[in-house]
Amino acid sequence: GQNIDQPTEMTATEGAIVQINCTYQTSGFNGLFWYQQHAGEAPTFLSYNVLDGLEEKGRFSSFLSRSKGYSYLLLKELQMKDSASYLCAVGNTDKLIFGTGTRLQVFP
Amino acid sequence: SAVISQKPSRDICQRGTSLTIQCQVDSQVTMMFWYRQQPGQSLTLIATANQGSEATYESGFVIDKFPISRPNLTFSTLTVSNMSPEDSSIYLCSVELGGLGGRNFGPGTRLTVT
Numbered sequence: 001g002q003n004i005d006q007p008t009e010m011t012a013t014e015g016a017i018v019q020i021n022c023t024y025q026t027s028g029f030n031g032l033f034w035y036q037q038h039a040g041e042a043p044t045f046l047s048y049n050v051l052d053g054l055e056e057k058g059r060f061s062s063f064l065s066r067s068k069g070y071s072y073l074l075l076k077e078l079q080m081k082d083s084a085s086y087l088c089a090v091g092n093t094d095k096l097i098f099g100t101g102t103r104l105q106v107f108p
Numbered sequence: 109s110a111v112i113s114q115k116p117s118r119d120i121c122q123r124g125t126s127l128t129i130q131c132q133v134d135s136q137v138t139m140m141f142w143y144r145q146q147p148g149q150s151l152t153l154i155a156t157a158n159q160g161s162e163a164t165y166e167s168g169f170v171i172d173k174f175p176i177s178r179p180n181l182t183f184s185t186l187t188v189s190n191m192s193p194e195d196s197s198i199y200l201c202s203v204e205l206g207g208l209g210g211r212n213f214g215p216g217t218r219l220t221v222t
Binding site for chain 2: 030031033041042043044045048050087089091094095096097098099100101
């Protein structure tokens with residue numbers, strides 16, 4: 001079966017660093033994606049990992065370990081506008097399977 | 109990346125009726141995907157729509173309940189049939205993003221069934 005797990009909710013303070021973890025067990029794998037979704041809006045693409053290691057993109061970085069079925073999204077220098085849900089998704093052949101999502105609240 | 113529009117953006121419907129959601133893409137795409145996002149939940153894939161063939165449905169979703177059309181490479185419709193309050197969700201149309209296997213999403217259709 002397919003299983004993608006993330007913490008349900010996290011809180012952090014403006015200016016801090018937060019790490020959102022994602023573990024997965026899927027029948028196939030051709031990449032791991034992170035999406036950001038603000039309330040009432042569609043998800044927007046943040047990052048993509050297909051090889052092990054860290055991908056850095058400005059304030060956001062994403063890490064993948066395929067052998068451990070594990071990824072994390074690292075958000076630095078948090079801003080209030082980063083309050084949103086963060087969705088981990090695994091590519092499996094031509095399908096994209098989403099995790100449960102992590103709702104992040106950033107406080108001043 | 110492709111720009112996707114959906115109509116309607118939201119609707120309130122009565123139990124037992126049907127609603128057809130339209131998805132228009134500004135470029136030709138091979139596959140279009142329909143997702144559902146129930147309140148407070150993540151995204152669940154309903155079906156994959158290829159032009160010129162029947163849609164492929166995921167476990168738990170059937171053609172009689174969610175018929176899909178894909179008449180050309182830029183357009184698709186999803187119908188939610190014989191609606192019940194449990195169908196209240198956001199329905200999102202999606203296309204492939206840049207060949208990586210990711211997805212670009214339309215703005216969604218917020219459906220409330222009373």
